[in-house]
Amino acid sequence: MSEQPTAARRSRFTPLRAAQLHGAVLGLLREVGYDALSMDAVAARARFSKATLYRQWGGKPQLVVAALQFHRPMRIDTIDTGSLRGDLDALAALTGHRAVAGDVALQLGVGRAIYDHPELRRTLREVMLHPALDDLHAILQRGVDRGEVAPDCPALDMVPQLLCSLVIARPLLSDEAMTETEFRRNLEALVFPALHI
Known part of the structure; x- marks a missing residue:
C-alpha cells in the first residue's frame, strides 16, 4: 500500500x-x-x-x-455573495480565469488516463472532485436556507455534477476550454430554470 x-x-x-x-x-x-x-x-x-x-x-x-x-487557481469555497444567483454568477466569472480548464493539452493528457487507471481516478475524486462538489452543494444549501430554492427541488442534487461535467467535458468535446460566456449560457438555459430562480 x-x-x-x-x-x-x-x-x-x-x-x-x-x-x-x-x-x-x-x-x-x-x-x-x-x-x-x-x-x-x-x-x-x-x-x-x-x-x-x-x-x-x-x-x-x-x-x-x-x-x-496546486495549479488550480479557482476556489469555490470562497464564493459567498449573499444570493444564489450572485454566487453562480461569481462562479461563472472564475471560469474565465481557470488555468487548468484553459489548458487543453493538460486536460487531454490526463483525460484518457482517468478511465485506464483506477488509482488516479480515485485520487482525483478524493482530492479535487469531491471537495468541489461539496462546495457547490454548500452554495446551493445557502440558497435553500435563504428561501431562494425550494428544499425539495429535485435539481439540487444534480446541479453540482452538471456544473462540474460542463467544465470537465468541454475540452474533450471540442479541444477548447469552457469560456465564461458559455458557462453563463448554460446557467441561464439549464441551471436557473431547473432551480426555479
Missing part, C-alpha cells in the same frame, strides 16, 4: 521548490500524457530525488493530483 504524505513532511519544501516540482509534472503531462510520464522524468526535470518523490507522495497518481491541485 502506498505511503500517504503528511502536511508536516511537505512543509520542508519552499513554495518555489514546490512550484518547480508541480510545474515539471504539468509540463510532462502536456508533453507526453499520463501513461508516458515517469517518476524518473519528473525527478530529473525538477531536480528532486526519486526516493523523495515516493516518500512524500507515494506514487505517480498522488503526485499528478497534487500538481493539478
